[in-house]
Amino acid sequence: xxxxxxxxxxxxxxxxxxxxxxxxxxxxxxxxxxxxxxxxxxxxxxxxxxxxxxxxxxxxxxxxxxxxxxxxxxxxxxxxxxxxxxxxxxxxxxxxxxxxxxxxxxxxxxxxxxxxxxxxxxxxxxxxxxxxxxxxxxxxxxxxxxxxxxxxxxxxxxxxxxxxxxxxxxxxxxxxxxxxxxxxxxxxxxxxxxxxxxxxxxxxxxxxxxxxxxxxxxxxxxxxxxxxxxxxxxxxxxxxxxxxxxxxxxxxxxxxxxxxxxxxxxxxxxxxxxxxxxxxxxxxxxxxxxxxxxxxxxxxxxxxxxxxxxxxxxxxxxxxxxxxxxxxxxxxxxxxxxxxxxxxxxxxxxxxxxxxxxxxxxxxxxxxxxxxxxxxxxxxxxxxxxxxxxxxxxxxxxxxxxxxxxxxxxxx
Amino acid sequence: xxxxxxxxxxxxxxxxxxxxxxxxxxxxxxxxxxxxxxxxxxxxxxxxxxxxxxxxxxxxxxxxxxxxxxxxxxxxxxxxxxxxxxxxxxxxxxxxxxxxxxxxxxxxxxxxxxxxxxxxxxxxxxxxxxxxxxxxxxxxxxxxxxxxxxxxxxxxxxxxxxxxxxxxxxxxxxxxxxxxxxxxxxxxxxxxxxxxxxxxxxxxxxxxxxxxxxxxxxxxxxxxxxxxxxxxxxxxxxxxxxxxxxxxxxxxxxxxxxxxxxxxxxxxxxxxxxxxxxxxxxxxxxxxxxxxxxxxxxxxxxxxxxxxxxxxxxxxxxxxxxxxxxxxxxxxxxxxxxxxxxxxxxxxxxxxxxxxxxxxxxxxxxxxxxxxxxxxxxxxxxxxxxxxxxxxxxxxxxxxxxxxxxxxxxxx
Numbered sequence: 001x002x003x004x005x006x007x008x009x010x011x012x013x014x015x016x017x018x019x020x021x022x023x024x025x026x027x028x029x030x031x032x033x034x035x036x037x038x039x040x041x042x043x044x045x046x047x048x049x050x051x052x053x054x055x056x057x058x059x060x061x062x063x064x065x066x067x068x069x070x071x072x073x074x075x076x077x078x079x080x081x082x083x084x085x086x087x088x089x090x091x092x093x094x095x096x097x098x099x100x101x102x103x104x105x106x107x108x109x110x111x112x113x114x115x116x117x118x119x120x121x122x123x124x125x126x127x128x129x130x131x132x133x134x135x136x137x138x139x140x141x142x143x144x145x146x147x148x149x150x151x152x153x154x155x156x157x158x159x160x161x162x163x164x165x166x167x168x169x170x171x172x173x174x175x176x177x178x179x180x181x182x183x184x185x186x187x188x189x190x191x192x193x194x195x196x197x198x199x200x201x202x203x204x205x206x207x208x209x210x211x212x213x214x215x216x217x218x219x220x221x222x223x224x225x226x227x228x229x230x231x232x233x234x235x236x237x238x239x240x241x242x243x244x245x246x247x248x249x250x251x252x253x254x255x256x257x258x259x260x261x262x263x264x265x266x267x268x269x270x271x272x273x274x275x276x277x278x279x280x281x282x283x284x285x286x287x288x289x290x291x292x293x294x295x296x297x298x299x300x301x302x303x304x305x306x307x308x309x310x311x312x313x314x315x316x317x318x319x320x321x322x323x324x325x326x327x328x329x330x331x332x333x334x335x336x337x338x339x340x341x342x343x344x345x346x347x348x349x350x351x352x353x354x355x356x357x358x359x360x361x362x363x364x365x366x367x368x369x370x371x372x373x374x375x376x377x378x379x380x381x382x383x384x385x386x387x388x389x390x391x392x393x394x395x396x397x398x399x400x401x402x403x404x405x406x407x408x409x410x411x412x
Numbered sequence: 413x414x415x416x417x418x419x420x421x422x423x424x425x426x427x428x429x430x431x432x433x434x435x436x437x438x439x440x441x442x443x444x445x446x447x448x449x450x451x452x453x454x455x456x457x458x459x460x461x462x463x464x465x466x467x468x469x470x471x472x473x474x475x476x477x478x479x480x481x482x483x484x485x486x487x488x489x490x491x492x493x494x495x496x497x498x499x500x501x502x503x504x505x506x507x508x509x510x511x512x513x514x515x516x517x518x519x520x521x522x523x524x525x526x527x528x529x530x531x532x533x534x535x536x537x538x539x540x541x542x543x544x545x546x547x548x549x550x551x552x553x554x555x556x557x558x559x560x561x562x563x564x565x566x567x568x569x570x571x572x573x574x575x576x577x578x579x580x581x582x583x584x585x586x587x588x589x590x591x592x593x594x595x596x597x598x599x600x601x602x603x604x605x606x607x608x609x610x611x612x613x614x615x616x617x618x619x620x621x622x623x624x625x626x627x628x629x630x631x632x633x634x635x636x637x638x639x640x641x642x643x644x645x646x647x648x649x650x651x652x653x654x655x656x657x658x659x660x661x662x663x664x665x666x667x668x669x670x671x672x673x674x675x676x677x678x679x680x681x682x683x684x685x686x687x688x689x690x691x692x693x694x695x696x697x698x699x700x701x702x703x704x705x706x707x708x709x710x711x712x713x714x715x716x717x718x719x720x721x722x723x724x725x726x727x728x729x730x731x732x733x734x735x736x737x738x739x740x741x742x743x744x745x746x747x748x749x750x751x752x753x754x755x756x757x758x759x760x761x762x763x764x765x766x767x768x769x770x771x772x773x774x775x776x777x778x779x780x781x782x783x784x785x786x787x788x789x790x791x792x793x794x795x796x797x798x799x800x801x802x803x804x805x806x807x808x809x810x811x812x813x814x815x816x817x818x819x820x821x822x823x824x
Contacts, residue, residue, distance in 0.1 A: 016468055050488065056428055058495040065498070068506050069491035072484040076462065079481035083470040086477070094480050098510065099556060144511060 003167040004034040007158035010044035011175040012232035013077045022232055023084040026131055030090055035125045037165060039136040039158040040081050042073025063108035067148045074135035082133045092131035097138035104139030104147045110291060111139055111147035116164040155216035163223035170227050177231035178242035179211050181408035182259040187400045189409040197247040200257045203351040203385045247353055255354035255361060256406040259399050262347040266318050267389055270309040272337040282334045283309060290324035292317045296380040312389060315343050345377060346395035349387035350402060362386050368405040374398050415579040416446040419570035422456035423587040424644035425489050434644055435496040438543055442502055447537045449577060451548040451570040452493050454485025475520035479560045486547035494545045504543035509550035516551035516559045522703060523551055523559035528576040567628035575635035582637050584624060589643035590654035591623050593820035594671040599812045601821040608669060609659040615763040615797045616672045659765055667766035667773060668818040671811050674759040678730050679801055682721040684749040694746050695721060702736035704729045708792040724801060727755050757789060758807035761799040762814060774798050780817040786810050
């Protein structure tokens with residue numbers, strides 16, 4: 001039997017009615033002749049509640065206990081989904097991460113999937129089970145403890161299963177009906193894309209367009225998993241949603257495909273760092289070990305042996321970053337006068353594979369922001385994106401102005 | 413190090429403040445030099461929420477999925493308790509049932525613990541861990557799926573760990589400060605007992621005095637585990653609460669130790685069953701297989717080859733019982749005219765090891781109820797208890813009258 005992976009996010013399984021609706025869609029695919037692997041998130045709000053409890057209990061928590069607590073939400077949904085399918089006479093059972101087992105690294109709260117043995121689930125398919133409902137976002141460490149893959153990790157779980165089971169396609173059901181040129185809540189002219197390249201989706205995902213988790217797209221690209229994003233709240237045709245695919249499958253595209261943003265970015269500046277060869281490693285090594293995801297980095301020109309170092313990271317990692325840097329200072333590995341965190345910033349980015357062959361994109365972006373009176377604090381670029389850090393209060397304005405400037409409301 | 417088992421029920425871990433309070437009490441025992449195994453229930457209300465979802469999804473649910481869903485509540489509390497202890501600088505980690513592993517039978521939703529290997533946890537104690545926080549109520553089946561022990565199973569988990577680790581004592585922290593002569597909410601003169609015999613506690617537990625689960629008392633009696641019931645909401649001295657112990661440790665006791673009741677009892681009557689040798693087995697075999705806990709049984713005198721058969725079972729098993737009997741009828745194993753369920757009854761019982769050597773207890777009980785105008789529907793007796801099924805509306809009245817009649821407000 002061909003295998004299909006279907007992933008349902010938190011809003012798609014938010015209550016028993018929605019679980020039933022999702023189960024019906026699974027039933028449709030089973031009727032088409034697929035063996036289906038369903039990956040479920042926690043009911044929406046549940047993971048936040050659990051994370052809130054952990055943070056309140058222990059701000060610098062033991063990530064192994066965090067994982068043990070937070071993974072429980074997906075287990076509930078997986079069991080309820082299996083029961084719902086059984087009620088519809090679809091042979092189904094639930095699997096928790098450790099039962100498959102989804103083997104991961106021991107990097108708790110941000111574990112990477114290393115292997116998904118297919119034997120256990122395939123044996124059940126061979127016995128007539130039609131649907132394996134798998135709790136997303138979680139796995140088993142080499143030490144036998146529960147790991148989680150980080151927020152949004154259920155997408156990664158879905159793609160990894162699609163790769164491991166050589167699935168025909170991986171459908172990601174969510175609360176939006178596809179990938180848009182930008183967030184429609186911010187720019188009303190935002191347009192749904194029929195197709196988007198893996199590389200573009202990668203940048204959009206990593207830049208805070210929360211449709212798909214970055215790692216899931218990386219994984220899909222590496223294993224060439226056909227990835228489709230579609231809404232669980234609308235009746236679906238076979239070509240609904242947005243297909244995330246290889247660049248060569250897209251005939252025409254705009255120079256810029258989308259405008260992404262991230263509210264949860266903080267700008268951290270180390271004031272007057274004693275400069276020396278290897279100082280960047282001395283700063284960013286400890287941050288990396290502390291699990292801080294550093295994004296942009298800027299180093300000012302050094303004067304009299306001292307320099308300012310600016311970087312950005314998610315706002316919820318600021319406390320962790322401050323502690324890691326203070327510890328490095330205490331150990332004498334680095335020396336700085338002050339550490340200033342600006343949590344009142346946002347990141348806005350233009351993304352498009354068309355940029356590779358077109359010039360003037362950066363110039364148009366900076367001119368547009370300048371015309372709107374938006375001051376740019378930090379700039380970072382890659383082959384297919386340009387990102388700026390700006391005051392958070394200008395974020396919506398900047399997204400709208402850039403969407404207009406690049407004429408994203410028009411199809412290519 | 414001597415090992416102490418401490419079990420905290422749902423109301424004792426209902427929120428983060430209460431978890432902190434419980435953790436402080438654990439810290440006190442660690443300071444005394446104990447290696448502590450903490451067994452936790454789900455935060456109060458959580459298990460009911462999960463059970464509600466399962467029942468709504470699938471009234472005749474697959475018990476394997478029920479267990480997968482319902483066990484998640486304890487996992488949350490175990491992680492939060494471990495984090496709370498760590499915050500207090502007490503080395504602790506959480507263990508889920510499958511990690512210990514708590515090996516059980518495959519009887520999902522009502523599994524029995526078969527073995528608790530102590531190696532994994534003892535290895536951690538040897539490395540300096542002071543507290544193992546174990547999710548109660550759950551285990552691992554021979555097939556590698558999650559089992560649960562049935563409602564209140566965390567008490568059983570606690571006693572089983574106390575036996576497996578040869579613990580000095582098993583302290584059950586709950587929302588009452590001990591075992592009472594009856595429910596103080598019903599009879600204001602109810603008195604706390606300092607000690608109660610295992611056998612008496614067994615009858616009280618099985619009769620619906622919800623202080624301890626029956627199986628936990630059975631297990632404690634078999635392995636001679638010192639069991640103490642005490643409140644998590646009061647400052648505790650070393651002799652607080654009620655000690656559940658062997659009969660010979662109790663010097664003096666009343667003839668009757670307590671009056672128990674159960675609201676959740678249903679009376680089922682099979683009308684005009686075709687009587688034949690083996691008919692009881694043909695009726696109660698299928699009920700047992702369906703997991704129905706039959707309590708009292710009465711068979712009327714057969715007339716013309718037919719008889720009425722009455723039994724009692726928990727109200728939430730009535731649907732299950734009806735299905736099991738209908739199926740047996742359909743298979744031609746039994747033949748009856750009608751099945752009548754009366755869910756408007758309650759069970760009231762007098763319990764006491766003193767009954768063994770005293771006569772007149774039953775007579776006083778029946779006279780007391782008669783004086784109050786309470787009609788008795790079913791009677792059942794054992795060596796140390798007398799139970800009656802009555803209309804539910806008379807339950808409180810009956811408990812109060814019997815408490816007075818046996819003078820339970822006075823100590824022996």
